Amino acid sequence: MNEPIKSHNLSVSEAPEPAVGPLRERLWRIIFLSDTTAGRVFDVILLWVIAGSVLVVMLESIDSFRFQHGAAFLVIEWCFTVIFTVEYVLRLWVVRRPWSYAGSFFGIVDLVSFLPAYLELFLAGSHYLMVLRVLRMLRMFRVLKMGHYIGEAGVLVNALRASRAKISVFLLSVLALVCVEGTVMYLLESPSNPDFANIPQAIYWAIVTITTVGYGDVAPVTVLGKMMASIIMLTGFAILAVPTGVVTAELGREMARVRRHRRCAECGWEEHDFRANFCQQCGTRLP
Numbered sequence: 001m002n003e004p005i006k007s008h009n010l011s012v013s014e015a016p017e018p019a020v021g022p023l024r025e026r027l028w029r030i031i032f033l034s035d036t037t038a039g040r041v042f043d044v045i046l047l048w049v050i051a052g053s054v055l056v057v058m059l060e061s062i063d064s065f066r067f068q069h070g071a072a073f074l075v076i077e078w079c080f081t082v083i084f085t086v087e088y089v090l091r092l093w094v095v096r097r098p099w100s101y102a103g104s105f106f107g108i109v110d111l112v113s114f115l116p117a118y119l120e121l122f123l124a125g126s127h128y129l130m131v132l133r134v135l136r137m138l139r140m141f142r143v144l145k146m147g148h149y150i151g152e153a154g155v156l157v158n159a160l161r162a163s164r165a166k167i168s169v170f171l172l173s174v175l176a177l178v179c180v181e182g183t184v185m186y187l188l189e190s191p192s193n194p195d196f197a198n199i200p201q202a203i204y205w206a207i208v209t210i211t212t213v214g215y216g217d218v219a220p221v222t223v224l225g226k227m228m229a230s231i232i233m234l235t236g237f238a239i240l241a242v243p244t245g246v247v248t249a250e251l252g253r254e255m256a257r258v259r260r261h262r263r264c265a266e267c268g269w270e271e272h273d274f275r276a277n278f279c280q281q282c283g284t285r286l287p
Contacts, residue, residue: 016104017096028094031087046087050113053080077117084114159251166246174210174239181232182206188225195219210236 018028030038059065060073088110092098101107182203189196195218196202205218209232220229278285 016101019094019096024094027090031091031094049080049083053077053084053113056080081114081117084110088114156251159247159254162254163243163246163250167243170242170246177239178203178206178210181210181228185220185225185228188228189220189222193221193225196225206232209233210239212236212240 016032018025018032029036030042033039034043056073056076060070060077066073091107091110092102095101102111182205183199185206186196186199186202189202196205201218208215208218209229212233220226
């Protein structure tokens with residue numbers, strides 16, 4: 001029995017195992033991997049088809065476009081449906097365990113990409129669910145070889161994980177603060193401003209203001225209310241800097257830890273690229 005073909009790309013290290021047979025293994029590499037010219041071409045074409053199909057669904061939702069080009073949209077959509085159906089069947093055919101792939105995340109997304117078209121034959125309006133095809137654009141990570149950056153992504157994830165306790169406390173503090181500020185604004189504005197008719201509405205305004213979003217749909221009109229709003233706006237700048245500083249500090253610690261872990265045992269050099277396998281100074285293999 002042939003051994004499964006191993007991926008050379010970290011971004012597709014969890015690709016399902018290929019079925020036995022040279023033809024099926026060759027198709028599996030083209031469909032699931034991007035380490036060959038044919039595989040990259042397949043991915044690029046598939047991404048353009050996905051983008052085109054999503055665009056057609058969006059345009060069809062516009063009444064004027066649907067009335068003028070309804071028949072053309074129908075033909076184009078069924079062409080896309082046939083393409084995705086054939087692609088889904090091929091994916092099931094070239095993997096060793098079809099049911100395992102069918103139940104995976106991408107297997108379900110692949111099925112949803114064309115199933116609504118068939119449901120439309122029985123349930124009117126369900127074809128608009130085909131906009132979920134945009135989820136399949138996640139396959140772009142294979143084409144762009146984002147796997148080369150898994151090391152850096154791991155550093156960022158570890159930094160966020162290390163700072164989650166501090167950020168949780170910060171968010172709870174901000175929530176308490178906006179509740180107090182919203183209540184104060186309600187007391188100052190409610191007699192003469194219908195925008196602050198209740199405390200939840202005032203808290204909503206405080207959140208929008210303190211985060212510097214500033215929709216403008218709710219605004220104070222009294223002198224005291226404007227003074228309080230000015231204080232909240234100024235504190236918003238300081239509040240936004242807190243989580244950034246926390247994550248930055250943890251990121252620095254994590255990067256220092258990674259450097260220490262990858263210190264060359266021969267010459268002691270620490271400033272290695274995350275993807276380096278050998279020391280950039282003496283050539284010794286890194287841990």
